[in-house]
Amino acid sequence: MNKQREFGIHLTSTDIFREYILPEIKDVLYKYTWIDLFAGEGNLILPILELIPKDERVSFFKEHILLFDIQL
Numbered sequence: 001m002n003k004q005r006e007f008g009i010h011l012t013s014t015d016i017f018r019e020y021i022l023p024e025i026k027d028v029l030y031k032y033t034w035i036d037l038f039a040g041e042g043n044l045i046l047p048i049l050e051l052i053p054k055d056e057r058v059s060f061f062k063e064h065i066l067l068f069d070i071q072l
C-alpha cells in the first residue's frame with residue numbers, strides 16, 4: 001500500500017489556512033499553544049509564524065507550537 005493511502009496524507013493548502021483560519025486567531029496567537037497531532041508538513045500551524053516578528057519566531061515556536069506526526 002502506498003504511504004499516501006496508508007497514512008492518509010492529504011495536506012491542507014496553506015492558502016486555506018491563511019484565508020479562513022489565521023484571520024480568526026491572529027489576535028490571540030500569544031494566548032494559546034497551537035497543536036496539530038497529525039501535522040504533516042505543518043500547513044495548519046507554521047503560517048502562524050509569518051505574523052510573528054522574525055527575532056521572536058524561535059522563542060514563539062518553543063513556547064506556543066507543538067507538532068506531531070507518525071512520520072516525524
Ligand SMILES: C[S@@+](CC[C@H](N)C(=O)[O-])C[C@H]1O[C@@H](n2cnc3c(N)ncnc32)[C@H](O)[C@@H]1O
Pocket residue numbers: 007008009010011012013036037038039040041042043044068069070071
Ligand atoms: C490528512 S494529513 C493532514 C496533515 C496536516 N494536518 C494538514 O492539514 O496539512 C494527515 C497526517 O497524519 C499523519 N498520521 C497518520 N496517522 C497518524 C497517527 N496515528 N499518528 C500521528 N500522525 C498520523 C500522516 O502522516 C499525515 O501527515
